Amino acid sequence: MLWSVMGLATKREGAKITALEAKTNWKIEDARSDIKELQHEIEQLNLVVKSLATICQQAGVFTEAQFQDLKDFIDIQDGNLDGKAKSELQPRTCAKCNRQNQKLAKKCMWCEADL
Ligand SMILES: [Zn+2]
Structure with missing residues (x-):
């Protein structure tokens, strides 16, 4: 009796792990696609x-030096001269679970709701 109960519990845990692995693999594939x-x-x-x-x-609109100066001028406007300008896209917040998702996510990575 004890062994069969333990066997059932083990099978149930195994099924939970398999489902979790499938969900994890799906999320990894989704991240790779992003x-x-x-x-x-x-x-x-x-x-x-x-x-x-x-x-x-x-066309003589600007020289490379003028382009570099303007690039640095725009770069520093976000407070960091780091060779980057902050994206205007912001992380997406899920309306269902209120957690943050990637900027281009179509589904919530936490609860899978459509964004
Ligand atoms: Zn969510």
């Missing part, structure tokens, strides 16, 4: 910025 999407967007932005900078330099 990373791929972000990499794609960065590459697109890189192309646009390079194209704009090149055409402006070729």
Whole structure:
């Protein structure tokens, strides 16, 4: 009797672990997909910025030194001269559980509600 009860409890724990692993794998895949999407967007932005900078330099709109000065001027406006400008996209807060999610998340990573 004791052994069969223990066996059932072990099976139940095993099923819980399997379900948790499946959920974790789903979240990892979702995060990988978000990373791929972000990499794609960065590459697109890189192309646009390079194209704009090149055409402006070729047209004599500005020199590379003027571009660097303006870039530093814009960079410091968020308080840090760190080679970055803060994104206007903010992390998304879930309306259901009130936790924060990634900027581009479509579903809440905590409760899976649509964002
Ligand atoms: Zn949520």
